[in-house]
Amino acid sequence: MYCSNCGNELSDHANFCSNCGNATISGNTSKKATEDSKESNQDKYSKYWYNKGVEFSESHEYERSLNAYNQALAIDDKDPDSWNNKSYVLIKLGRYEEAIIAGMIGVNFAPNDPLIWNTLRDAYLANNNPEKAAECNNKISNLPTRPPEKIPPSDYGKNIRICVGLTVLIIIIVVIYTNWASIAKSSSRFLYYMVFLILLTGILYEGWKAVKH
Numbered sequence: 001m002y003c004s005n006c007g008n009e010l011s012d013h014a015n016f017c018s019n020c021g022n023a024t025i026s027g028n029t030s031k032k033a034t035e036d037s038k039e040s041n042q043d044k045y046s047k048y049w050y051n052k053g054v055e056f057s058e059s060h061e062y063e064r065s066l067n068a069y070n071q072a073l074a075i076d077d078k079d080p081d082s083w084n085n086k087s088y089v090l091i092k093l094g095r096y097e098e099a100i101i102a103g104m105i106g107v108n109f110a111p112n113d114p115l116i117w118n119t120l121r122d123a124y125l126a127n128n129n130p131e132k133a134a135e136c137n138n139k140i141s142n143l144p145t146r147p148p149e150k151i152p153p154s155d156y157g158k159n160i161r162i163c164v165g166l167t168v169l170i171i172i173i174v175v176i177y178t179n180w181a182s183i184a185k186s187s188s189r190f191l192y193y194m195v196f197l198i199l200l201t202g203i204l205y206e207g208w209k210a211v212k213h
Helices: 031-058 062-075 080-092 096-109 114-126 130-141 156-178 180-185 187-212
Strands: none
Touching: 031 062, 031 080, 062 080, 080 096, 080 114, 096 114, 114 130
């Protein structure tokens, strides 16, 4: 049997962990399951302290924010966001050398994150080191950029044909309207116009559906 909190191996009849004092013994005899549970709890606690750090930082409680980020990093010391935010808070506290160290650790874990490079640059500037700040700017400008999303080319020919068709349809409607009296007297001419109008309307409708899809 293993402790669900620290993973320490226990006797089958133990009521608490001799290593961490945890009184909640799961009774799970699978060490892998216990380790997976431990990792899940660590991730949860790390995010909890990270969020507390953000909360304290937003309310300008920078000492409390720093303590929260330290707690998060004690659980997960490879989280670049925690290192970045710690660097930011240290700048606010005027501890520029420490801010630089935290920023350097952050960019080691996420070398393509411009936000962390920006914070490190600000730490160098606050520490009166414009040369290093310029190096950070160069790093930022040389970071790989995301490729632009491909925009499917518009079918200009299809759009033009629809516009021309609509124009012709409008012209026909105007002609029919202005010459209705003479058209109505000739049944053959009237039938010709109506059939042509129906066919043209159907073609334009199908073309419009194709453009929409």
